[in-house]
Amino acid sequence: MFPTPIEKTPRSWQLTYQSLLPLALIMWLLPLIAVAVFSIKPAVDFTQGNYWGLPSSFEMFANYGQVFFNSDMPRYMLNSVLITVPTVIGAVTLSCLAGFALGIYKFKANIWVFFMFVAGNFVPFQILMVPVRDLTLDMGLYNTKTGLVLFHVAFQTGFCTLFMRNFIRALPYELVEAARVEGIAEWKIFWYVVIPLMKPAIAALSVLIFTFIWNDYFWAVVLTQGPESQPVTAGITSFNAQFRAAYHLMSAGSIVAALPPVLMFFLMQKHFIAGLTLGAVK
Amino acid sequence: MTDTPAEQSAAPRGWYKRNEIAVTPWLFLAPAILFFAFYVIWPIYQSIMISFYDWDGLGEARFIGMDNYVELMDDGAFEVSLWNNLKWLLFYLLAIPGGLFIALFLNQTVTGIRIYKSLFFFPFVLSQVVVGLVFSWFYLPNEGLLNGVLGLVGLGPVNVLGDPTLATYGIIAAGLWPQTAYCMILYLTGLNAVDPEQIEAGRLDNAKGWKMLWYIIIPQLKPATFIAFVVTIIGALRSFDLISIMTNGGPFGQTRVLSFYMFEKALSEYGFRMGYGAAIAVVLFLIMLVFITYFLWSMWKEEKAR
Incomplete structure (x- = not known):
């Protein structure tokens, strides 16, 4: 040591x-x-x-009573939940499928598809901002939670696929081969052989994505406005405008806004850290 | 090989059955690729296109070629943003040695150390918005704790965020807080996996302290350092939340970075110049592309080595 x-x-x-x-x-x-x-x-x-x-x-x-009963805070918190939870489910599902394809099958385009996800995940948000905002407006989803969720799912799929693919690569490949010899259909291999082994990865990724999405501010500002769909990170600024210079209330509001990911972290610490440090050790 | 007699004699099998291994991966990939292409890949191309137009986001877009980029060359605010991005890149990297230092400090087995580790890591879980608020109150000229502490030792008061030269450093310091925590956790995990035999061998050879750290520990922490480097660079170039919350680009626009300036030009009250904003985003993208290429190249080398 x-x-x-x-x-x-x-x-x-x-x-x-x-x-x-x-x-x-x-x-x-x-x-x-x-x-x-x-x-x-x-x-x-x-x-x-x-x-x-x-x-x-x-x-x-x-x-804290003031924050909970005399402001839009509960509304923003609910919005955050309604944005975060579907995003976690969507991104984890898509990346389980994609990670399985990239982790198990050998085909020519494999590494290129993989690199597309990795590279896309590193792109600065600003280069997506104008077109994604337009797209969302055109689909009539501007200022809706759905619009925000769809984008988040798509963007997080990059990181999630990277994560899942690396995790599946580390699984014993013999299991898949053995199942194939038995003549089991590919989708059944996915469902009955690989998914049960991926549970720790799914848990880790869910906690991470929950935190990332809960804490997102940029896209909340670009794609939503007003208390009917804004999540708490964007809502806190209007909250602070309402209680300008009332530091005791602004502090209480910030602590409330920060609490869910903090709880998530302390409750699921093992998964959270396992997820963050995947790849930090050979 | 597929047409073994057994298979030929079997009842006519469907096209899918015959091509199962080749087709399945694409079926599994389809939803993810569709989403990703629609919301990430295609918009990158669109942004590059928009950067050649003069467009307010509503009316007709007018093709103006390279004019947006030419205008950038003479734009003082753009220059300030670019310099600030450089400062961010440089000083944000302090999170790596900082994280290593804290990890070394905490890599012990005394009672309660696990709680200490979690609490040291804890700032990373907070949203950047909250970190920004917490630090802007910390820096307040009268009410803030920083000046309270400085006052005790007879210094200050300083108005960190009100001072055009200090403000960017003040924001970077706020950003370093969660980022150092992240690097710390990477290094703690890395230190856990350091080969104890090599440490013993080093001790026998009389390697101590700094020498041991430099020649034996740090080389073994390479995977952790790589990830720390990747996330810190990306984090530095993505800095937007903290600036927006803490100074909103001020004072006198001196804390702008490219990501913030782009947002200001394209979406804020200063007018909807989508084309000009897109051009700024393209510049930021090109800077990032240098790093992305390097990251992918390192990953590719590793894949081949397997």
């Missing part, structure tokens, strides 16, 4: 390390801690200039 395991180092360094850890963590999360503290302060603290002292009273319920 590198660096030298702490138990093999002098006692003095062990103690230093143990006290350095929490200190480093507090420094690292300082901006966030400040916002968390902001979100439980009363408005009075800001007018009186008590910005970074302790809250003069504990207003967590009042502030």
Whole structure:
């Protein structure tokens, strides 16, 4: 193990390390801690200039209640869910199919199709912006959740296919060969042999895509406007405009907007990290 | 080989059955390729085409050849954006050594270390919008914590986001926060897989500290470094959310980057110049293309090595 395991180092360094850890963590999360503290302060603290002292009273319920019951926030959150969940299902489904084709079959165009997905996944959003916005307008899907979902599914398919294909490549190919010898139809091999083995990849990818899509801001701004279809990342800016300079409410709103992916991460940590670091180790 | 006697004697088989192995992959690929071609590949071509037109997005588009690109040459805002993109590329890469440093710091087995690792990684899960808000409040000249801390040691106050020269660096620092967390997790995974025998061999040869890190550990972390490099470059060139949230391009347009300037030209209140915006996007795309080609080339080499 590198660096030298702490138990093999002098006692003095062990103690230093143990006290350095929490200190480093507090420094690292300082901006966030400040916002968390902001979100439980009363408005009075800001007018009186008590910005970074302790809250003069504990207003967590009042502030968060304001966010949940007296703003468009729940609406935006619901929109985010209705955009994120179908995208995850769509992108994971498409990429399971495509990943199977690219991971199992050997044909001439294989590597080129694969590279098309990889390259497309790296493209800057801006080069797609004008045509995709036009396309969405032409289909009558501008400012709808469907329009946003369709685009997200298509774009995420690039990354997802890369992920799935690499995962399937690492599976034992003999299983497929054995099934073929048995005369099992190809689609049955997909469904009964490969899909059960892909469960960890599907879980990892779902968590990742959930986070990516929930956190998307650019496309939300380009393809939607207004509370009837905007997700929470775009909604938070109108929320902040509504509560201009009310830092306690804006902080509470931001924390609420950030919460679902954070929960997802802490609940599914193993899958999340497995997904992010696929390929970081040979 | 397919026409073995057994198969010929079998009942006439359908065309699909005979070509199953050749056709199946395309059936499986069809939905993904259709979606991807429709929403990603085709729009790239369309954008390139639009960049040769003068178009407000509604009326008739007028072909003007290279005029948009010629105009870019003299556009001061474009030049600022290009320089800022360069700054982003350069300073964003600090996330890689930063992530390695934190990973080395956390690669221990003391009690509770797992929670420390998750909490250090946690900024990556936040949306860039929230990161942008959190940092813009952190930087506030009066209410912000940064100036509170600086005040304690007798410095400041600085208005980071209000200062034309400082603002871009302030935004990059905000971007580095989640990006470093990402690189950290890549390196933690990589460190886990480092061959303990090589470390022991190194220790026997008296390799210590920096030498051990440089000659034995870092070479083994190459796959993690490659991914960290890819995601950091892409992230740097995609920077849009933070700028839009933190400064909206200001002060005096000094924090614009190509992705933001393009959006401003094509979609914001400054007018709907789709052709001009598309031309900016094409420039950004060409910069990205250099990196994409390099990434694909590395992946291709690896595929062949298998």
